[in-house]
Amino acid sequence: MKKLQELIDGFLDYLVDIRGYSEATLTTYEVALRQMMEVSHFYQEDNAFVLDITPYRFQIAKKNKHTIATKLTAIHSCINYLEEQENLPIRLIAGESIKVPKSLPKPIEAQYIQEVLQSATLEEKLLISMLYGLGLRITELSTLQLSQIQPEWVQVRGKGNKVRELPLLPAIRDLINTYLANHTPKKYLFEKGNVPLNSAQLRYRLTKIFKSHGIKATPHQLRHSFATHLLNQGARIADVSELLGHATMATTQVYTKLGTAKKMNEYMKAHPLAHKGSEDSSEE
Structure with missing residues (x-):
């Protein structure tokens, strides 16, 4: 081809x-x-x-x-x-219905998420990883049952009762297994007294974790980060749209606008003249 x-x-x-x-x-x-x-x-x-x-x-x-x-x-x-x-x-x-959004979502930089994960408890790590690693909505995570979690996939029921299957990263699968061994939930991944923790309870825990690191974060920001970081690393918008459970790719398109810093970084790596200075230095 x-x-x-x-x-x-x-x-x-x-x-x-x-x-x-x-x-x-x-x-x-x-x-x-x-x-x-x-x-x-x-x-x-x-x-x-x-x-x-x-x-x-x-x-x-x-x-x-x-x-x-x-x-x-x-x-x-x-x-x-x-x-x-x-x-x-x-x-x-072609995304025929594209419109320019008034404001773009502000993702959390990957390095900050990693810093929070390093000092988080087991439950906190799982909470962050499920939102950032799978791009879940907080309501989807709140109602996620153990029966929906398979060794390689997580089955999620989203808006409009639509079901989608998300690939489970090995690191998140290991984290889930460790969490299950230590907390032994009965029906829901996050529960208390056999009742699932609701969205407000999970949101409060998440914002508290990030606030302790001086970062203002919401569950939806982690979903934004999931999409933005995938697209910035070259993932196809059609695939990301399917992972997010969007009805159309027009909804996903707001994540495709790369920041000025990334554009400059890509330019500096790609343009032949960007390497001239380092080549000249190596010859001296």
Whole structure:
């Protein structure tokens, strides 16, 4: 399978050699496609190809309508070329209903979560790990029964009574086993007197743990952190959306806006000139 860059290069050559596009139009298309390629996901699924440009749609959401339309025209033209000329069927995920949120959720940095975990009790560690490690809603954790926890999966019943299965990280599975051996709950993971701890009780315990470290945190912030950290490490938005139990990926898209610091870090790692200084130093 050709890489997306190679396919786009072929499309641009086609515009010049066959369609006779002007240099200005070619540049506009090339810029739009390059920007799209940098943040989008291109993968094969069930013998078909998928191009998920939702992160790119979010990235350009604040631009004027004409600019957005021009960039999307370039992408749609490229897909039409790939389907008709390269015989490559592609399903486009474009997040058509994207809107710019008034404010973005503020995730907790991973290092701070790790610091809190290091000094937490066994029960506190499990509480944090279930919210941050699985992206659970606090209501989902409050009602989580032992029968829903399997060796490799946790079955969660979320909003609208929808059921989703979440992969259980080995570290969290070991933590659950240790917790069960020490606390021996009967029906619910977190319970007192055979009655599940409610959302307010779990929320109070969580905020108290982080407050002792000078951090203001909520259960929903840990869910934000789960999603943001996955996306920042390259996870596909479609997968994260499914893990979160969102009805549509339009809800998940608010997590795709990377912070300025991360953008700069990625730029410094990727651009050839960023390594020139270190190379020169090694030669001295």
